[in-house]
Structure formats: C-alpha cells, structure tokens
Amino acid sequence: MDATKLKVVNKPVTKMDALGLACGEPAFTDDMDFNGLLHAKLLWSPHAHARIKKIDVSEALKVPGVKAVLTYKDLPRVPHTTAGQGYPEPSPYDTYTLDNKVRYVGDRVAAVAAETVEAAHEAVLKIKVDYEILPAVLNTFDAMKDGAPVIHDEEDSKNIPDAQHNIAAKFDFEVKNGDWFKEADHIFEHSWTIPYLQHCAIEPHISIAYFDNTGRLVLRTSTQVPFHVRRIVAQALKIPVKNIRVIKPRIGGGFGSKQEVLEDIVAALALKTGKPVKLEYTRKETFISSRTRHPATCRMKAGVKKDGTITDAEMEITLNTGAYGSHALTVMMCSGSHTIPMYRVKNNIRFIGRSVYTNMPVAGAYRGYGATQGFFAWECLMDMMAAKIGMDPVEFRRMNYIKLGEGSPVFKAMGEGREGVEQVITSTGLFEAIKKGVDEIKWAEKKAKYASQTGPIRRGVGVACMMQGSGIPEVDMASATMKMNEDGSFNLLVGAADLGTGSDTILAQIAAEVLGIKADDIIVTSSDTDITPFDVGAYASSTTFISGGAVKKTAERVRDMIIEVGAKILDQKKEDLRLEGGKVVAADGVSCSLSEVANTSLYYYNQHQITASASHFAHTSPPPFQANFADVEVDTGTGKIKILDYVSCVDCGTAINPQLAEGQNDGAVVNGISHTLSEEMEFSSNGTPLNASFRRYKILSAADTPPVRTFIIPTWEPNGPFGAKSVSEIGINGPLPAVANAVYNACGIWLSEAPFTPDKVLAALKKKG
Amino acid sequence: MNNKNMIEAKKGFFEITLTVNGEPLELAVKNGEFLLDALRRHGWKSVKKGCDTGDCGSCTVLLDGKPVLGCLVPAVTAHGRAVTTIEGLGTVRKPHALQEAFVAAGAVQCGFCIPGMILSSKALLDAVPAPTEAEIRKALDGNLCRCTGYVKQVEAVKNAAKKLAGKRRA
Numbered sequence: 001m002d003a004t005k006l007k008v009v010n011k012p013v014t015k016m017d018a019l020g021l022a023c024g025e026p027a028f029t030d031d032m033d034f035n036g037l038l039h040a041k042l043l044w045s046p047h048a049h050a051r052i053k054k055i056d057v058s059e060a061l062k063v064p065g066v067k068a069v070l071t072y073k074d075l076p077r078v079p080h081t082t083a084g085q086g087y088p089e090p091s092p093y094d095t096y097t098l099d100n101k102v103r104y105v106g107d108r109v110a111a112v113a114a115e116t117v118e119a120a121h122e123a124v125l126k127i128k129v130d131y132e133i134l135p136a137v138l139n140t141f142d143a144m145k146d147g148a149p150v151i152h153d154e155e156d157s158k159n160i161p162d163a164q165h166n167i168a169a170k171f172d173f174e175v176k177n178g179d180w181f182k183e184a185d186h187i188f189e190h191s192w193t194i195p196y197l198q199h200c201a202i203e204p205h206i207s208i209a210y211f212d213n214t215g216r217l218v219l220r221t222s223t224q225v226p227f228h229v230r231r232i233v234a235q236a237l238k239i240p241v242k243n244i245r246v247i248k249p250r251i252g253g254g255f256g257s258k259q260e261v262l263e264d265i266v267a268a269l270a271l272k273t274g275k276p277v278k279l280e281y282t283r284k285e286t287f288i289s290s291r292t293r294h295p296a297t298c299r300m301k302a303g304v305k306k307d308g309t310i311t312d313a314e315m316e317i318t319l320n321t322g323a324y325g326s327h328a329l330t331v332m333m334c335s336g337s338h339t340i341p342m343y344r345v346k347n348n349i350r351f352i353g354r355s356v357y358t359n360m361p362v363a364g365a366y367r368g369y370g371a372t373q374g375f376f377a378w379e380c381l382m383d384m385m386a387a388k389i390g391m392d393p394v395e396f397r398r399m400n401y402i403k404l405g406e407g408s409p410v411f412k413a414m415g416e417g418r419e420g421v422e423q424v425i426t427s428t429g430l431f432e433a434i435k436k437g438v439d440e441i442k443w444a445e446k447k448a449k450y451a452s453q454t455g456p457i458r459r460g461v462g463v464a465c466m467m468q469g470s471g472i473p474e475v476d477m478a479s480a481t482m483k484m485n486e487d488g489s490f491n492l493l494v495g496a497a498d499l500g501t502g503s504d505t506i507l508a509q510i511a512a513e514v515l516g517i518k519a520d521d522i523i524v525t526s527s528d529t530d531i532t533p534f535d536v537g538a539y540a541s542s543t544t545f546i547s548g549g550a551v552k553k554t555a556e557r558v559r560d561m562i563i564e565v566g567a568k569i570l571d572q573k574k575e576d577l578r579l580e581g582g583k584v585v586a587a588d589g590v591s592c593s594l595s596e597v598a599n600t601s602l603y604y605y606n607q608h609q610i611t612a613s614a615s616h617f618a619h620t621s622p623p624p625f626q627a628n629f630a631d632v633e634v635d636t637g638t639g640k641i642k643i644l645d646y647v648s649c650v651d652c653g654t655a656i657n658p659q660l661a662e663g664q665n666d667g668a669v670v671n672g673i674s675h676t677l678s679e680e681m682e683f684s685s686n687g688t689p690l691n692a693s694f695r696r697y698k699i700l701s702a703a704d705t706p707p708v709r710t711f712i713i714p715t716w717e718p719n720g721p722f723g724a725k726s727v728s729e730i731g732i733n734g735p736l737p738a739v740a741n742a743v744y745n746a747c748g749i750w751l752s753e754a755p756f757t758p759d760k761v762l763a764a765l766k767k768k769g
Numbered sequence: 770m771n772n773k774n775m776i777e778a779k780k781g782f783f784e785i786t787l788t789v790n791g792e793p794l795e796l797a798v799k800n801g802e803f804l805l806d807a808l809r810r811h812g813w814k815s816v817k818k819g820c821d822t823g824d825c826g827s828c829t830v831l832l833d834g835k836p837v838l839g840c841l842v843p844a845v846t847a848h849g850r851a852v853t854t855i856e857g858l859g860t861v862r863k864p865h866a867l868q869e870a871f872v873a874a875g876a877v878q879c880g881f882c883i884p885g886m887i888l889s890s891k892a893l894l895d896a897v898p899a900p901t902e903a904e905i906r907k908a909l910d911g912n913l914c915r916c917t918g919y920v921k922q923v924e925a926v927k928n929a930a931k932k933l934a935g936k937r938r939a
Contacts, residue, residue, distance in 0.1 A: 014872060021880025022868040022887060024815020024855035031814040200915050202819040202827055203881045252817070252881030253915050283820040500879025500916055659875040663921055667878065670918030694824035694913060702909035702919040710920075 001716045001723060003654045008512040009722045010714075012659035013519045015505045017250060017498070027250035029206045029222045030280065037208070038067055040269050040279040041120035043109040043127050044289060045102035048136035048359035048687035049149060052100045052109065052129055059126040060112060065119035068272040069127065070111045072098040075268055076238045079157045082291075083326040083364065084225035084232065084259045086475050086536055090417025092168055092325040093158035097236050097264045102131075103151050103323035104359050105688045106288035113269040113277045137166070138687050140297070140320045140356035151323060151357040160325065166357040168325030171333055175349040175409045183311040183347060184303025186388050192300075192377040192752045194736075196320075196681035197293040199366055200699050203252020204286040209266045210276035217244050217267060222251040224258045224497050225537030226527045232261040237268055248527035254499040255671070256365035259539045260291045260326060287692035291364030292681065294319040294331050294355070298377035302345075304385040308399045313345045316352040317373060322362040328355035330416040331363070334469075335370030337420060338623075339378045341408030342467055343400040349410065359687055365539055367668060368732040371468055372675075379464040379737030380752065383744060392447075393463050393741065394438060401465060404428050416540070421473045423620040427725065429651030429713035430465065433627040436711050437463070440647045441629035450745065456637040459644070460746025462630045464738035467623035468730040470720065471542030474619060478547035479533035480554040482511065483611035486602065488582055488594030489521045490558070495535025496547035497527045501728055502660035503543045507551045509656055510721050514555035515562070516579035517594065533613060541624075541726030544656060548721035549616035557612035565597045568605060622717045624725045625651040628669070628734030632742040636765055639758030641743060643673060643706035648731055651713045654723035658712055661727045665710040668731030673708070674700040676735045678755050775848050785848040789813065790857025798844035804830065805839030807847075808854065815855040815884040819913070826912035829885030830854050836892045838911075855884035858891060866936070867891055870929035871922065878916035886912040890926045898937075899930055 003010040020027060057069040075097050083091040098108055110127050114120035137143045137151070143166040152163045161167050181187050207221035217239070223229050226246040234241045244267075251258065266279035281290060297318045303311040317335045321328040332353040340349060366372070386396035402408060407424040414420050438444070446461045453459065481493040492511050498504040508522040526532060535547055559579055566584030567574045569592045576587040583591040601610050631645040648669050655661035678698040682690040691697045710731075716723035740751045749764035778784040782797045789796075789808075798807040805828040808816045819827035821840045828839035831853035832846070859865030864872075867887050877883050886909055893900055893908035900908070905926045909919065 012875065015875065015877060017880070018872040018875075018877040019861055019864060019868065021877050022855075022871045022883050023859060023861050023864060024813075024884045025861065026814040028814075028817075028881065030809075030818075033812075200913075201879070201881075202825055202913060202915055203817070203879070204819070250880060252819075253879045255915065280818075283822060283825075500881075502878070659921075663875050663878055663917055666918035666920040667916045668918075670920075671915065693822055694820050695822065699913060699915065701911070701913060702906040702923065703903075704910075705906070705919050708918055708920055 003714060003723060006513060006722060008509045008519050009656050010654050010658065013505060013509050013657055015502045015660060016508065016524065017504065021250065028203060028252055029208060029220050029249055034208065034210055034276040036275055038113040038115060038273060038275050038277045039117045039120045040111060040113050040266055040277050041124045042111050042265065043124045045105060045107040045109050047102060047131055047133055048105050049134040049151065050102050050131040051134060053132050054130035055110065056128040057110065059128065060123040063119050063123040063126060065115035066112060066123045067275065068113045068269055069123060070098060070268055070272060072100045078236050078238060080232060080236050081326060082261045082324065084228035084261050084537060087231060090329050091327055092160045094152050094160055095324045097268060104361055106361060107323060108265065111265050111269055113273050136359040136687060138358055138360055140318050140358060143356050143358050151359060167354060168321045168357050169329035169332055169355040171329065171353045173351050173413045177347045180348050181303040181312050183305060185306045187301065187303045188381060188384050189301040190381060190384065190752060192298050192380060194296045194373050194376060194754050196295050196361065197675055197679050198287055198681060198697060199255040199257035201253030201255055201257055204283055205262060205281040205290050207263045207266045208276060208278045209270035217270060219244065219246045219263050219267060220249060221246060221263050222258055223248050224254045224499055224539055226497060226529050227495060227534055228537060229261050229263050230529045233264050233267050236264040237271065245530045248497050251499050254538065255367045256539065257291050259365040259537065262290065283694065284692045287697065288361055288689045291326065292361050293366035294321060294363035296373040298335065298373055300377045300381045302381055302385065304389060306389055308389060308391050308396055309346055310343055310400055311346050312348040313340060314350040315340060315374065315377065319355040320358050320360060320363065321355040322358060322360045324362045325355060325357065326362055326364040331370040333414050333416060335374035337410055337414035338371035338468055339374035341402055341410045342378065342465060344402065351414065361689065367671065367729045369729065372733045375464065375466050375733040376736040380740050380750065383741040394434060394443060397463065397465050398434060401430055416472045416475060421619060426622055426719060427653055427715045427717040428625055429715040430625040430627060433625060433649035433651050433713045436713060437627045437629040437647050437649045440709065440711065441631055441645060443629065446631060457633060457635055458746040459633050460742045460744065462738045462740065462742025462745055464628045464734045464741065466626045466730055466733045468541055468726060469621035469623055470545035470726040471618055471621055472540045473621045474617065476536045476540060476542045476546045477615055477617040478535040478550040479613060479615040480550045481533050481611065481613040482554050482558045483609055484558065484598045486595060486598050488598055489523060492522050492524045492551065493532040494524065494526045494547060494551065495532045496543050497538040499538050501538065501664060502657060503538065503547065506544060506656040506660065507547060510548050510551045511555040513722060514552060514559055517582050541729045544724050545720050545726055546616055546618060548656065548724060549618065550614055552721040553614035553616055554612050557614055558610060561610045561612065562594065562597050565601050566592055569596060569600055618719065620719055622719055622725050624727060624730050626730050626734060628738045630738040630742040632739060632746060634743055634746045634761065636747055639761035641677065641739065641756055641761060643739065646673065646706055646708045648708065648734060649711045649713050650727060651715050652727035653715050653717035653720050653725035655712050656722065656724050661712055662710045664728045665731040666708055668729065669708050669735060670700055670705055672732040672735035673706065675754060676739045676756055680755055775845060783845055785845055787847045787849065788851045790853055802844045803840050804842045804844045804847055807844035808839060813854045813856060817881055817884065819881065826885045827882050829888045829912060831888055831892060834892065834895060836889050855887055858887065866932045867929045870925040870932065874921045874925035874928060876917060876921040876925040882912055882914045886914065886922060894930055894933060898934055
C-alpha cells in the first residue's frame with residue numbers, strides 16, 4: 001500500500017484552529033472572564049527537606065479579600081501520583097495534595113484564594129511555618145546509600161520499591177546467550193549524563209476551577225490528559241468522578257509537562273470557597289514547581305567484533321526523579337525499551353534501571369520520555385565502536401540496525417511499567433532515511449574534506465539514528481463519536497487532546513478520507529469529559545496511531561450507515577455503493593448527495609440519527625525511525641560549537657498531514673539542539689534553583705537557531721490509520737548524539753555531559769592534549 | 770491625539786486616553802499596572818502572559834507602530850499614544866497577509882506566541898519590506914517559541930513580505 005491514492009490524508013490541509021489563533025481569538029484557559037473570580041497563590045517550601053512542626057494561618061486569613069487558606073490539616077490525606085497515566089498508574093503513590101512534610105525547594109506548603117493576586121500574595125507571606133529542617137540529599141548517588149535521609153518515610157505511600165534507599169522505581173532484565181563479552185574483540189564502557197531540563201511551554205501551567213449551574217465542579221485547564229485529570233482529582237479530593245467536568249481549551253504547549261495532574265489544589269480551593277478560582281503559575285513557579293525531564297546518568301558497556309557485529313550490550317541508567325516518583329518507572333523503562341532494540345545485539349543484553357528520589361524538583365514526562373537519555377548513550381557508543389574498528393559510522397549503523405520483520409527480546413521484556421508485547425518491525429524507512437540524510441549533508445564529501453584540517457576552527461559531521469513508539473500497546477485507548485448533520489457535515493467528538501500538535505486537524509482528515517468529503521466538512525470537538533468520549537490523552541506518541549485508529553473505525557461505521565440509507569434512496573445494492581466527493585455513488589454512476597442521505601434519515605424514512613462511536617487500542621507500538629545528521633564547527637580556541645546544518649529524515653509511516661508532521665519534527669529537533677547547546681537548570685548547594693527564568697535558562701531563539709531541515713520519508717505501516725505511525729517525540733532524541741559525534745569527527749573529543757557548553761569543550765580538548 | 774493630563778478617576782485608577790487598534794478610548798488603568806495586564810483586563814486577550822519578566826515576547830504589542838513588551842511597559846505610558854494588538858491587524862473574516870502567511874506555512878502550532886510574533890513581523894515589514902532571513906530572525910529573536918523551531922515562521926514572514934510587495938506594486 002502507499003498513500004498516493006489518498007485524497008485528504010497525506011495532504012497539507014490547513015490546521016483548523018490556526019487562523020483563529022493567528023488572529024488572537026480568545027481560545028486559551030485564561031482568555032475567558034469569570035465573575036467573582038478568586039486568585040490562588042501557593043506557599044512554596046524554602047527548604048529542600050523539612051517537616052512542618054507548626055503552621056499558623058491566622059494572620060493570612062485577616063488580609064482583606066482573602067477567602068480561604070488551606071494547609072494539610074484541611075484536606076484528605078490521599079496518597080496518589082500526579083502522573084497522568086492510565087489506571088492503575090505505574091508510578092508510586094507518594095504525593096499528597098498538601099502534606100506535613102516538604103521534600104524540595106518549591107514543594108507545596110499551603111494554598112490561598114483571594115479576591116486579588118496581590119491579596120493572595122500578601123496572605124502567603126503571612127503564613128507562619130515552623131519547620132524542622134531535615135538533612136537533604138541532592139544527588140542519586142548519595143540518596144541510594146545506606147543511612148541516607150529517607151525522603152518518603154511516610155507509612156501510607158504505596159508502590160515504592162525501596163523507600164529506605166530512596167528507590168522510586170527499579171527494573172532489571174537480562175537476555176543471556178552465553179558468556180558476557182566472550183566473542184567481543186573490543187569492549188567499551190562509558191557514561192553519559194543529562195541535567196535537569198525544563199519543558200518551557202510558553203503558556204505557564206494554568207487552571208480555573210468553577211461551578212456550573214448544577215453545582216458540579218468544572219476544571220478549565222491547560223492539560224494533556226483531561227480524563228486522567230478528572231480521575232486523579234476525584235481520587236485526591238475524595239469526590240465522585242461524576243461531580244467533575246474537565247475542559248481542555250487550546251493549550252499553549254505541553255511537551256509532557258502538562259501530562260501532570262496538578263489541578264487538585266485549585267479544585268480544593270474552589271470547593272472550599274464555592275467560588276471560581278484561578279491558579280496561574282508564574283514562569284519561575286513553572287520552572288521549579290511543575291515538572292522537569294529526569295536528569296540521568298546512563299552507563300553503557302558493549303562489545304563489538306572487528307567485522308562490526310555487536311556482541312553484547314549493557315545499559316545501566318540511574319534517573320533522578322526528584323522529590324516524587326512521577327513517571328519514575330516508565331521513563332526509566334523507556335530509556336531502554338525504546339533504544340536497545342535499535343541495533344541487533346548477538347549474544348547478551350542487560351538493562352539495570354533505577355529511579356531515585358532526591359530533595360530536588362520533580363521530574364516527569366518530557367517529549368522523548370527516557371529515549372532522549374538512552375539514545376544519547378547508545379548512539380555515541382555506536383560511534384566509539386565504529387571509530388575503534390575503523391568502520392564508517394553510517395556503514396556500522398546500516399549493518400546493525402533493526403530491519404523489517406525483525407524483533408527484539410527487549411520488546412517483550414520491557415513495556416511501560418510492566419512486561420511489554422512481542423512485536424516485529426512492520427514498516428521501516430530507515431534505509432531511505434539514511435540515504436537521504438547522507439546525500440543532503442554530503443556525508444562522504446565532507447568526511448573527506450574534514451579529514452585533514454589545521455588551525456583552531458574544526459568542522460565535523462555526525463550521525464544518529466533513533467526510534468520511538470506509537471502509543472503504549474495494550475494500555476492506551478482512545479475513542480471517538482461522529483454524527484451527521486443535514487448539510488452532509490459531521491461532528492467529530494474526540495477525547496484526544498490537541499496541544500497545538502494539530503491532532504484535531506489530522507483526526508478530521510482521517511474521518512474525511514473514509515467518508516469521501518473535505519476535512520472542513522468535519523467539525524471537531526475535543527477534550528471535554530462531559531461531551532467527548534474517553535481518550536487517555538496526548539502522550540506516548542499515541543494520538544495519530546491510537547486516536548486516529550478510533551476515528552477511522554468510527555468513520556467506517558458511519559460510512560456503513562450512510563450506505564444503508566443511500567441504498568434505499570438509490571434503490572441499489574449496498575455493496576455497489578461507495579462514498580466519493582460528498583456523494584453516495586453507485587457502480588453505474590447514479591448518486592445522491594450526503595445531504596440527501598442526512599435529510600432522509602433525519603426526517604423521512606426509518607428516522608434515525610446517523611451516528612457511531614468506536615474505540616481503539618493496539619497490540620503493538622510500531623516505531624517511527626529517524627536518521628539525523630549534523631554538520632558542526634568547533635572553535636577550539638573558545639570552545640564554542642556552531643551547528644552549520646542539521647538534517648533530520650523521518651519515517652513516520654504516512655504523514656497524515658505532511659506540513660504539520662514537518663512542524664512537529666522541526667520543533668522537536670530544535671528543542672533537542674537547545675538541550676545540546678545551552679539548557680541546564682542550576683542549583684545552589686542547598687537545592688535552590690538559580691536560573692528559573694528564560695533570561696537565565698537559555699532556550700534557543702530565532703536568531704540562534706541553526707538551519708534545521710526535516711525530510712519526511714514515506715512508508716506504510718499496516719497497523720496504523722492509512723499507514724501512519726507517530727512523529728511528535730522522536731526528533732528530540734537526535735541532536736545530543738548527532739552533535740557529540742560530529743564534534744568527535746571535528747576535533748577528536750567525546751562530549752558526554754549535556755549541555756555542550758564551551759567550558760566542557762575546552763576541558764575535553766585540554767584533556768586530550 | 771488627545772494629550773490632556775491623566776486624571777486619577779478613582780483611587781488607584783487613572784483614566785488614560787489612547788487609541789487601541791485605531792479606536793479612540795478612555796481606559797481606567799490601575800496605579801502601577803503594566804500594559805499587558807491592563808489590555809487583558811479590558812478584553813484584549815490576544816496579549817499573552819508567558820513570563821511577565823520581559824523574556825518571552827508573548828505580550829508584544831505595537832506602541833505607535835513599534836513593538837514593545839506589554840509586561841515591561843507601564844500602562845500609563847500608552848497615554849496619548851496608539852496601541853495595536855493582533856485583533857487590530859486582521860480578523861478571522863478579514864485576516865492580514867501576515868496572519869494568512871503564518872496559517873498557510875503551518876507556522877501556528879499551539880499559537881500562544883503567535884500574536885506577539887506576528888506583531889514583531891509587522892513592525893519589521895513596515896520598516897524593511899524585503900528582509901533577509903537574518904533580518905527576519907533578528908526581528909523575531911525576542912519572541913520565544915517552543916513548538917516550531919522557528920522554521921515555518923521564518924518561511925511565513927518571507928512569504929508575507931513577497932505578498933505585500935506584490936500588493937504594493939498592484
């Protein structure tokens with residue numbers, strides 16, 4: 001199969017919300033006014049680890065305009081996780097809406113709702129807290145030692161594998177086919193590290209809690225997971241799911257940070273006051289008290305034969321999950337499960353994973369989800385091996401990457417939080433992606449040119465290949481509902497959450513393709529727990545593959561109902577009819593319009609609403625593939641790295657909307673380049689964040705973004721809707737290893753600590769001598 | 770434009786006279802209030818708050834045609850001056866060439882940074898009708914975007930420049 005016969009899918013249909021957004025239409029959480037709105041402010045812990053001995057809110061309550069002050073004494077104590085994952089969440093239940101203990105600088109202490117932001121702020125300052133300061137532990141190495149401060153010493157937390165050693169999650173597995181490294185001619189061992197990184201969605205975390213005219217709680221919130229928000233807020237506050245409605249309006253970026261359920265506190269303030277309450281994090285609060293990428297140390301050891309066969313591979317990854325174990329198990333497992341299968345390992349594979357509590361900001365989901373950490377190690381190690389055996393890095397990859405029809409023992413051994421599923425590769429464009437990238441970057445020509453350089457400015461090229469998943473197999477589920485209108489248009493209701501990714505548009509394209517109509521004949525309503533059917537939400541690169549599958553099934557059911565009516569109108573057999581150009585068309589050419597079908601069903605004959613719903617989940621998670629190439633320049637005098645060209649070739653199956661797919665990848669790659677060159681959260685010796693602002697935490701701006709070129713390599717995934725796989729996350733995993741490998745090619749140093757700032761480059765050059 | 774002095778209308782509020790998107794108005798702004806908050810409070814929700822510290826550019830508006838950061842400009846600064854927000858550039862029914870170009874290029878993902886980015890682009894094209902890529906990137910440098918990598922936004926500004934040049938010739 002290929003996409004050439006498709007009429008709406010695989011076309012650059014205009015993103016349906018784009019014009020409204022470009023015209024500044026009120027679309028986001030904060031763009032709606034509420035009468036009598038109260039403003040929430042939180043008191044954040046100034047200590048990395050402390051117990052609240054006494055908390056006095058009496059002065060805070062006296063501030064004019066203050067309507068409520070909540071401490072742990074006012075709320076039910078319910079251990080839960082803020083990770084917005086399917087139930088039961090594989091993350092430990094170690095979080096309380098408010099607690100009598102604080103576990104990092106920036107942890108919640110108390111919450112205020114007041115008539116003005118100023119009053120709320122003043123009240124926060126007047127809360128008196130008497131802390132018993134506890135010894136803090138700020139790195140994973142110390143946190144795992146015997147006798148380290150125990151961060152989760154509470155008795156009622158659940159599913160913490162080893163609280164005494166601050167282990168939030170652990171997973172080990174081994175595939176053994178003989179003695180370790182017995183066949184290896186060369187053995188390599190090295191470690192790579194990634195620091196605290198922030199998502200930097202330009203819209204900060206924001207939620208408004210209010211009541212509808214029946215007294216039900218409505219959460220209008222910037223979330224990726226409306227249904228998980230409903231469930232987890234109900235759990236944390238002990239209120240029934242039926243009393244909560246969650247609405248996700250347009251959201252100003254997520255990247256994983258809004259897969260986190262932090263809405264419990266604003267809901268609690270609304271329940272306490274009976275009034276609408278808004279909680280809007282400042283940028284500083286978003287940096288410190290929302291979520292981050294898991295900092296990681298990834299040690300890899302691998303063996304290779306002179307002929308390029310990889311004999312053994314061991315990955316030991318230690319993630320810092322911060323004060324709470326949100327996504328602690330699953331990010332850790334994905335760091336191996338999404339990466340190790342990339343290359344065939346002949347004999348032995350071992351994975352050792354730990355996620356460790358520290359008194360530091362809380363890590364969570366972040367685009368790439370462990371694969372970013374894992375591929376940095378695996379792809380740099382690939383180049384180390386290639387260099388040693390004298391093979392071109394591209395050739396070495398071509399020889400070893402997972403091919404069509406091949407599987408990996410890792411797929412079955414490691415899922416997300418539990419055992420995975422067996423699968424083989426059912427589509428791959430990696431061969432073509434590598435070829436395209438080699439041509440575009442002019443690999444051979446530049447390798448030759450850069451082989452003999454002199455002077456302080458050195459250039460180099462580097463490659464990295466990656467894979468990811470398409471949803472979580474046998475975990476993620478999505479559903480859709482469609483109904484037909486008189487003019488032959490349709491309402492499509494989906495639980496899926498469009499984060500700006502364009503999922504509303506691509507889901508409409510899928511439905512339109514099935515129904516033989518234009519995408520703009522579909523009116524999409526998404527992400528409202530009262531109106532739209534269930535969807536796990538936007539994460540794990542699932543929406544195109546899983547939600548798209550649900551929409552396709554739904555549209556097919558609607559198509560069958562249309563044909564049923566059309567057969568009566570046209571007096572034809574159903575099997576002779578098809579939908580095309582907004583009509584039901586018979587084999588002999590007679591036709592009736594969809595409008596006629598709708599009117600017939602609604603008003604004349606066997607009256608009924610043409611409507612259908614369907615759900616979809618998958619038994620496999622077909623990986624998208626990428627080959628990335630970087631052409632870099634290193635100033636060996638200053639240590640500055642400049643990226644001259646970056647080429648990213650993407651196999652995402654059929655790109656439902658090539659323009660939006662390119663945009664997803666451009667953004668992911670630039671985010672990855674930003675990680676590579678500049679991003680890092682910095683902390684004082686007591687765990688206080690030092691650079692929680694866009695001024696001090698540097699993300700790439702337009703002027704310092706290097707040229708990035710995305711190329712879509714079309715393939716056809718038989719299990720995906722119209723051949724589609726995922727596209728949104730994978731691109732973020734390439735820049736760290738591709739640039740590190742290019743820097744090695746340029747000047748012979750291996751950079752293994754992100755970001756690659758000039759001081760690290762100079763230190764490595766000095767060490768090399 | 771009216772240059773009469775500002776009057777403290779009621780305690781803590783000043784009446785300022787200005788035009789917003791060409792319409793002459795009197796607005797009550799709070800003592801110490803920034804333009805971003807004043808505009809949002811009066812209903813111009815397109816002016817976004819991404820950082821409130823002058824770093825992200827989401828609150829960019831044009832003050833007498835020049836881009837300024839609404840979160841750093843006291844609202845009273847707008848007294849006697851002309852403010853343009855994205856609502857004043859074009860509408861869904863009648864979009865500006867820049868808005869159309871951003872949509873056509875696929876430059877709008879989450880859309881949160883887009884009003885500010887388009888207004889920065891507008892100021893650029895008013896001053897430099899045929900900018901180079903470097904000039905475009907410099908003009909957009911104060912508008913952070915995490916979704917797009919700026920690739921399609923730069924393309925959109927180039928396309929809009931061409932289209933506007935065509936209109937001027939016609």
